Amino acid sequence: MTSTVEYRRILLEGAAVQVVREGDELVAADGRRVKAAEASHLPPVRPSKVIAVHLNHRSRVAEFGVSLPPAPTYFHKPVSALNAHGGAVVRPEGCKYLNYEGEIGIVIGRTCRNIAPADAAAYIAGYTVANDYGLHDFRDTDAGSMLRVKGSDTLCPLGPGLVTGWDFRAKYLRTYVNGTLVQDGSTDEMEWDMHYLVADIARTITLEPGDVLLSGTPAGSRPVRPGDVVEVEAEGLGRLTNHIVTGPTAIRPDIGAQPTESEEVVSTAFGGDWEFRGVRAPRR
Structure with a gap:
């Protein structure tokens, strides 16, 4: 071993x-x-890009009451969103729906392009804990790219470290808010494993050393608010800890799309379980 x-x-x-x-x-x-x-x-690595899969954990799929697509789909988090263990995650003034998503990050070790899943392990340097925060107040903008939802500053904590020699199979993945367990998943509930994800992306996108692929979150993602402490723990990789703060300024109201509180925003923030009967979500 x-x-x-x-x-x-x-x-x-x-x-x-x-x-x-x-x-x-x-x-x-x-x-x-x-x-x-x-x-x-x-951050334990310096990626040229961070790519994340939309849905992968079966518990998350069941929570939303949807079906998985025949193949994974992805989005991009700019490297300006990177954050580290112990760092503050900023919820901008005027926003309410900042959700945690505990995940495992795959770190590329060698330039990777057009490989088979069976060969992917040789291109992976190791793994890290990640929290793929989403600012769902902007869910109605950017035509599905989720650029502002997932790419705003501070919304990509990684760490504490990069672990080599780690076997991703049958490992627990848990998230805690203020010490309370809020996500309890396993890598065994992933529809597409780490090797598949690397090979899939590398069909058309060259992956460079240090690049990170986020592999999906289990059920239980919910909004957090300033003052909360969020910890993500992956078996054998350690525990990533961050705290939530309020941004010093509000989203500028004189330009661009504004934060919304539509049915899609609230439903997504609360895991698809919010009942819309003329009642708005509680303000946090």
Whole structure:
């Protein structure tokens, strides 16, 4: 059985440094050590792109009451959305429907193009924990691309580290809000596994070292509000922790599409389980 190694990127005395986790400590190549709990984390990788699958976990599909398409579909999160373990996730002033989505990120290790799923493992550097936050107030804009829903600043935390030698099969994936379990899934409920996703994207898009593919979230995504602490834990990969804050300014009202509270927005934010009988969702 392959042993796992966890690499992290942190700020160490003002410089971005890659370190290796040894128990409760992080060790730099020059021998400097810092307590993991005291370190200022950076995203564990520097991707040229972040690509995410729409639906993959069967519990999420059942929650929405829909059917999976015959093949996965995807969206893009710009790298300007990257965030790290311990970082603040910003809900802009005037927005209400910021949802967590605990996921596992696949990190590419070699340039990858036009490969078979059976060969994908050789192109994967390792895996990381991710939280694919969605700002559903903008669900009615961008013609289905979800650019602002999923691509706004701070909405792509990754970490704490990149773990190599990890087997993705039969691993739990859990999300907690203020210590309460809110998502409890498993990689075994994924319709398309990690190798399939990499090979599928690489048919037409070249994947470069450091690129990240987000592999989908289980049921239970719901809105969070400023002050909440959200933790995503994947078995063998660690626990990614972030807190929610309010943005200092509201969305500019004098340009562009504005946050909405349509039936689609509220239904999606609450997992498709909201009953629309002339009653609006509670303000958070």
